[in-house]
Amino acid sequence: MTNRCEQYSHHVNSHSVLPMSRTARSAAPRKAPAQRRSAETVERILDTAARLFDERGYHGTTTNRVAEEAGVSVGSLYQYFPNKDSLLVALAQRHLAETAEAFGGRLVELAAAAPSLAEVTRSLIELTLERNDTSQLHALLFTDAPRTPELVAQFEALTGAIVAEVAGHLRRTGAGGDDPERRAALLVASVDAAVHDVVRRYPVGDARRAAVDDLADWVLHGLAPRIRSTAAAQSERRKRPG
Numbered sequence: 001m002t003n004r005c006e007q008y009s010h011h012v013n014s015h016s017v018l019p020m021s022r023t024a025r026s027a028a029p030r031k032a033p034a035q036r037r038s039a040e041t042v043e044r045i046l047d048t049a050a051r052l053f054d055e056r057g058y059h060g061t062t063t064n065r066v067a068e069e070a071g072v073s074v075g076s077l078y079q080y081f082p083n084k085d086s087l088l089v090a091l092a093q094r095h096l097a098e099t100a101e102a103f104g105g106r107l108v109e110l111a112a113a114a115p116s117l118a119e120v121t122r123s124l125i126e127l128t129l130e131r132n133d134t135s136q137l138h139a140l141l142f143t144d145a146p147r148t149p150e151l152v153a154q155f156e157a158l159t160g161a162i163v164a165e166v167a168g169h170l171r172r173t174g175a176g177g178d179d180p181e182r183r184a185a186l187l188v189a190s191v192d193a194a195v196h197d198v199v200r201r202y203p204v205g206d207a208r209r210a211a212v213d214d215l216a217d218w219v220l221h222g223l224a225p226r227i228r229s230t231a232a233a234q235s236e237r238r239k240r241p242g
Contacts, residue, residue: 041072041080044071045070049091089148089151091141096155100161103161126212
């Protein structure tokens with residue numbers, strides 16, 4: 001199975017600062033760092049911004065404070081990030097790139113192992129859980145980061161890559177039905193929405209682990225009747241002559 005998520009991970013890591021449309025220009029990072037030293041400066045700025053957003057929230061974080069704690073001048077920060085929103089956009093882009101890398105590696109393993117649908121589903125839940133947390137920063141990335149067209153496109157490309165991989169497993173296990181992509185898209189969307197709720201309600205401990213187990217059972221039991229129906233129909237077609 002061609003691993004689209006791995007290919008996408010390479011793409012987003014090679015383009016960590018994406019160009020924005022004119023309407024979103026104010027939230028766009030000004031330029032990508034061309035030299036190693038500049039790249040290290042940008043990473044230090046982003047790491048500092050991530051910590052301050054997590055500790056102080058959106059309104060409690062300023063570009064002046066980020067520059068001061070990152071050990072750079074405000075002018076140096078503004079070379080790359082014109083305002084606070086552009087820092088959030090860059091952090092969201094970095095988060096998506098890291099997510100693509102994490103999913104890509106695991107999906108390569110799954111493709112090689114040809115696991116059961118239960119194992120695929122459990123891995124999808126665990127990976128989604130790992131990429132979500134209860135930090136204030138994570139919430140800000142999804143509530144306050146400007147929804148620029150390019151950031152939305154980056155998210156949709158990542159989701160599409162994951163859906164394509166899951167659809168391949170649905171076909172392989174005979175659970176794809178007449179539209180494996182549609183079924184995979186619903187599975188991925190259901191897991192993503194449910195995991196966000198699990199993280200919010202059960203941040204740590206045994207309750208969280210139990211909720212993950214319940215979620216895996218719910219997804220698989222919900223799919224099971226349709227999987228059995230699809231498998232039976234395929235078996236019947238194979239028995240027919242000609």
